[in-house]
Amino acid sequence: MTNSIEQAPININTNSNSNTTRSNSRKMAGTSSRATNNGNGMGTIGTKPTLLEVGPKLRFLIMDAPRQGNLHLYIKEMRKYSVTDLVRVCEPTYQTGELTTAGIAAHNMEYPDGHSPPPDVIDKWLHVVNKVFYPEKNDLTNTDQEHEKTKPCVAVHCVAGLGRAPVLVATALIEFENMDPVDAVSLIRRHRRGAVNEKQLLYLEGYKKYYRKKNGGAKASCCIIS
Numbered sequence: 001m002t003n004s005i006e007q008a009p010i011n012i013n014t015n016s017n018s019n020t021t022r023s024n025s026r027k028m029a030g031t032s033s034r035a036t037n038n039g040n041g042m043g044t045i046g047t048k049p050t051l052l053e054v055g056p057k058l059r060f061l062i063m064d065a066p067r068q069g070n071l072h073l074y075i076k077e078m079r080k081y082s083v084t085d086l087v088r089v090c091e092p093t094y095q096t097g098e099l100t101t102a103g104i105a106a107h108n109m110e111y112p113d114g115h116s117p118p119p120d121v122i123d124k125w126l127h128v129v130n131k132v133f134y135p136e137k138n139d140l141t142n143t144d145q146e147h148e149k150t151k152p153c154v155a156v157h158c159v160a161g162l163g164r165a166p167v168l169v170a171t172a173l174i175e176f177e178n179m180d181p182v183d184a185v186s187l188i189r190r191h192r193r194g195a196v197n198e199k200q201l202l203y204l205e206g207y208k209k210y211y212r213k214k215n216g217g218a219k220a221s222c223c224i225i226s
Contacts, residue, residue, distance in 0.1 A: 013188050047161060050192045051081055051153070055177050057133040060151040060169045060180065063193055064126065070095045075102045078155050085128055087156040089121070089164040104155075111219040116203040122171060126211045129154060129172045166195040170204050175211045 049063040061081050066074040069096045071116065079102065086099060087107045096106040107128055109121045118126070130153050158164035166188045173184040181204040188195050196204070 014071060021143075031088060034128060043073075044078065044084075045070060047202075049074075049077050049081075049155070050161070052188065052191065054173055054179075058129075058162070058172065058176060059171070061153055061155040062156040062161050062165050062188075062195075065090055065157050065159050067091050071098050074218045075099065075104070078102075078104060078153075081153045082150045082154075083155045084152045085132055087125065087128060087154065087165075087168070089156065089168065090115075090158040090165070091121055099215055109168075111164065116198070116200070117164070117167060121168075125168050126172065126175055129176065130211070133176070162192065162195045163200060166192060167200050167204065170196065171207060174204070174207060177208055178209075181207055183204050 040057060046064045046121055049061050052058075052060045052062065058080070061078065063074065063077075065088075083104055085105045085107060087109055089109050089111060090113070091110060092108070095207055099106045107124065107126050109117075111117055111121050156165045156168055166185075170181065170184040170188060173187070174181055179187075182224040183202075185196050185201055185204060
């Protein structure tokens, strides 16, 4: 979302007005630049988030990393898709207070760029996925029941939304939707261009399912991407 300032045309009538005109133009250009960049892009969303819906339950929103200055825009996007939980797998670039106020639970699962997710990160991630999409009926609060009605969504981001975040989504598709690793990556890449590098693909090809859902899960698989 880029803010632009429309500059009214300035008629130059005399030489004395010329300097004023150039000065005004410089001021307007500077203002326009600040409005567009707004702190090096902090007033805009970097890359449009990708919504991935697979089966009757799973809904993921893959994003790049918000900054403190544009976090409110990401929160607006997350609300659009009924996001209940946000998982961060890169270094922190914002504080989580606004997320808490918006009713979005923030989870820190940072691990080094260029590496495969360690077992403890996979465990935490799959626990969040299981809790959000396959909650025990006895454990449902009123808020959880509302989320069930509105089809909850889990947002996940790394720096660019192309490596660590899509890898976690792929593991969830393998675990909860019984997808073949290559099919899971192909699906993500088809709608999130440039996602998952070759090293990460090799990791996923060797990934072995181990996580048992507490409350069963979907058997047939279909997907909606936006």
